[in-house]
Amino acid sequence: MSKVLIFTATYEEVENIGAWIRETAKACPDTDILIVDDSSPDGTGELISDLQVAFPQITLITRAGKTGLNTAHVLAMAYASEHEYDVLVTMDADGSHQPRQIPLLLERLQHNDVDFVIGTRSAGGTHQAKLSRRVLSRGANTAARVLLPVGITEYTTSFRAFNPTALDVLNRAEFSSSGYAFFIECIEILHRAGVRFAEVPIDFMDRTGGRSKIPKSQIFSSMIALVLLAVSRRFAESDQKATSSLRQ
Numbered sequence: 001m002s003k004v005l006i007f008t009a010t011y012e013e014v015e016n017i018g019a020w021i022r023e024t025a026k027a028c029p030d031t032d033i034l035i036v037d038d039s040s041p042d043g044t045g046e047l048i049s050d051l052q053v054a055f056p057q058i059t060l061i062t063r064a065g066k067t068g069l070n071t072a073h074v075l076a077m078a079y080a081s082e083h084e085y086d087v088l089v090t091m092d093a094d095g096s097h098q099p100r101q102i103p104l105l106l107e108r109l110q111h112n113d114v115d116f117v118i119g120t121r122s123a124g125g126t127h128q129a130k131l132s133r134r135v136l137s138r139g140a141n142t143a144a145r146v147l148l149p150v151g152i153t154e155y156t157t158s159f160r161a162f163n164p165t166a167l168d169v170l171n172r173a174e175f176s177s178s179g180y181a182f183f184i185e186c187i188e189i190l191h192r193a194g195v196r197f198a199e200v201p202i203d204f205m206d207r208t209g210g211r212s213k214i215p216k217s218q219i220f221s222s223m224i225a226l227v228l229l230a231v232s233r234r235f236a237e238s239d240q241k242a243t244s245s246l247r248q
């Protein structure tokens, strides 16, 4: 039996977190849940604390203030390794990722021929969010596929499952990007380390309630970060070629 940890980060998700907890506990009973809340002013943390009575499998880590989604994910990866989980599942808590689809990712990872699984909104998955969001996701994923090909269709969504091999790689990594680009950089780091990938189709929805926390300025900064990652890959590849021709 694998020891699984399901993680989400919250900032002002009081309208969504109750449903997320109930649906996650229903989809994966007896599975531990980690939530990192950044002292949401809307009372998300207090609601999670109340729900811990009915759902004792929840660990809540409260940070002093809004510190970013990327650092919350870094914290969860370190936590999963330190507590010796066999699998870490990460996802958003706003209703975009469906807790009932967590078992799809777990089943794929349990075949043991891959170390990392990502839910894809292409290749059999669906993207049921509003048009502007679909255009944004499609644009970012197409650019990533062209600039950083790794054989998958999805780079940006945070609905993912990692085994300890993948977690070790990411826990040793030094990230250069934040925001959306952080999720692309994770894929690039895993790819360069030779980690084995798979994707499973998921159904992605618009957030159920509340509002987006990711500043729109991150769209531009993430595109720059993507280009920088692509340039760095080209340098790494030419370094490798130079080293192997010196050896011949």
Ligand SMILES: Nc1nc2c(ncn2[C@@H]2O[C@H](COP(=O)(O)OP(=O)(O)OP(=O)(O)O)[C@@H](O)[C@H]2O)c(=O)[nH]1
Pocket: 008, 009, 010, 011, 012, 013, 036, 037, 038, 066, 067, 068, 069, 072, 091, 092, 093, 094, 096, 133, 206, 207, 211, 212, 213, 214
């Ligand atoms: N702890 C923490 N969680 C965050 C932070 N920023 C975003 N989140 C959470 O990360 C998840 C994704 O953030 P969203 O605001 O939904 O970002 P998005 O999916 O790009 O935007 P939407 O279009 O509104 O869905 C949600 O569960 C947020 O509550 C943060 O700074 N700290």
Ligand SMILES: [Mg+2]
Pocket: 092, 094, 096, 207
């Ligand atoms: Mg969202």
